[in-house]
Amino acid sequence: MYRKLIFASIFLAVLGLTAVPVFADGVGGVDFNLFVCQSCTTPPSAPTLITDLSAFNVGDGGNHATSGPLLIIVGTYNGAPAPTLSFGANTYTPGGTAIYGWNGSSTAVTFNASSGNAYATLGFSPAGAGPSETFSNWNSSPEGLTGHGIPAATSFSLFVYELNGVTLPAMGAITLDMTGGTVGSFVIGYACETSSNPCESGK
Numbered sequence: 001m002y003r004k005l006i007f008a009s010i011f012l013a014v015l016g017l018t019a020v021p022v023f024a025d026g027v028g029g030v031d032f033n034l035f036v037c038q039s040c041t042t043p044p045s046a047p048t049l050i051t052d053l054s055a056f057n058v059g060d061g062g063n064h065a066t067s068g069p070l071l072i073i074v075g076t077y078n079g080a081p082a083p084t085l086s087f088g089a090n091t092y093t094p095g096g097t098a099i100y101g102w103n104g105s106s107t108a109v110t111f112n113a114s115s116g117n118a119y120a121t122l123g124f125s126p127a128g129a130g131p132s133e134t135f136s137n138w139n140s141s142p143e144g145l146t147g148h149g150i151p152a153a154t155s156f157s158l159f160v161y162e163l164n165g166v167t168l169p170a171m172g173a174i175t176l177d178m179t180g181g182t183v184g185s186f187v188i189g190y191a192c193e194t195s196s197n198p199c200e201s202g203k
Contacts, residue, residue, distance in 0.1 A: 034168075034189050035059050041173045053181035058189055059173025066191045069099065070163040072176070075111055075118060075138065075156035077145075077184030082108070082159040086177045087166055096162025100190065101125035108157035111135055118188060122158055130188065138186055150184050 035043040036058050043061040060066055072092075074083060085092040095106025101123045115121045118133040139145050139152040146152055168174060168191065 034191060035061055035173070036187060036189055042171065053178060053183070055175055055177045056187065057173040057175050058168065060168035060170060060191075063170050065170045066168040068167075068192050069096070070166045070168065071096075071100070071102070071190040072161040072163065073118065073122065073188045073190065074159045074161070074181075075186040075188070076108075076159065077156065077182050078153050079108070079110075079155060079157045080182035080185065081180065082157070083178050083180035083182070083185075085161050085163075086179070087163060087174065090163075092161045092163055094159040094161055096160070096164070099162070100192075102160055104162070105160075108159055110155055111158050112155040118158060118186075119190065122160060124190060133186075133188055145184055153184065156186065 036056060037043075038052060038056050040057050041059060043059070058070070058072070072085060076082065082094050093106065094108075096104050098104035103123060109122055111118055111121050113135050115135055117131050119130045135156070137144055138156065140147070166174070
């Protein structure tokens with residue numbers, strides 16, 4: 001089976017409790033189409049505010065369903081504890097089986113000014129995945145913390161959740177519930193989409 005990697009991110013900020021989705025860059029010139037937003041089933045045409053930290057949508061805007069596990073990465077603000085995610089009757093905490101270059105650990109990985117992009121910091125392959133997901137951008141880009149009146153973080157703690165058996169339909173989305181989300185945190189996604197392009201395994 002041939003697959004391609006897809007990426008996306010969302011920023012959990014505050015104007016009340018809000019978030020601004022930011023589309024991460026693809027790899028090798030391919031459009032990966034993963035999106036994260038609230039109350040949506042297709043990619044928004046522009047960043048939209050999220051007013052409820054208890055749930056968000058993640059979807060695939062491409063013409064092929066995803067395959068393999070869906071990975072959700074939460075970067076908690078200034079080392080805040082990991083939230084709990086759920087989908088249907090299943091609850092997810094950090095950790096899983098090593099895949100795509102990630103080691104499967106449930107332990108937080110520190111993400112700070114000396115780090116590369118968030119995906120590379122976690123070991124995901126290809127290392128250039130999501131190059132816009134940098135510590136600097138999370139803090140200071142127009143979509144970052146200071147762009148929304150939140151003090152810049154000194155660091156984030158990256159937690160990876162492996163959602164086995166959860167796939168995204170072509171041109172569709174699912175809703176994930178979240179308990180314990182922290183204002184100022186980020187959520188990014190990583191998955192493979194069935195296509196004519198191979199999905200890097202990180203091996």
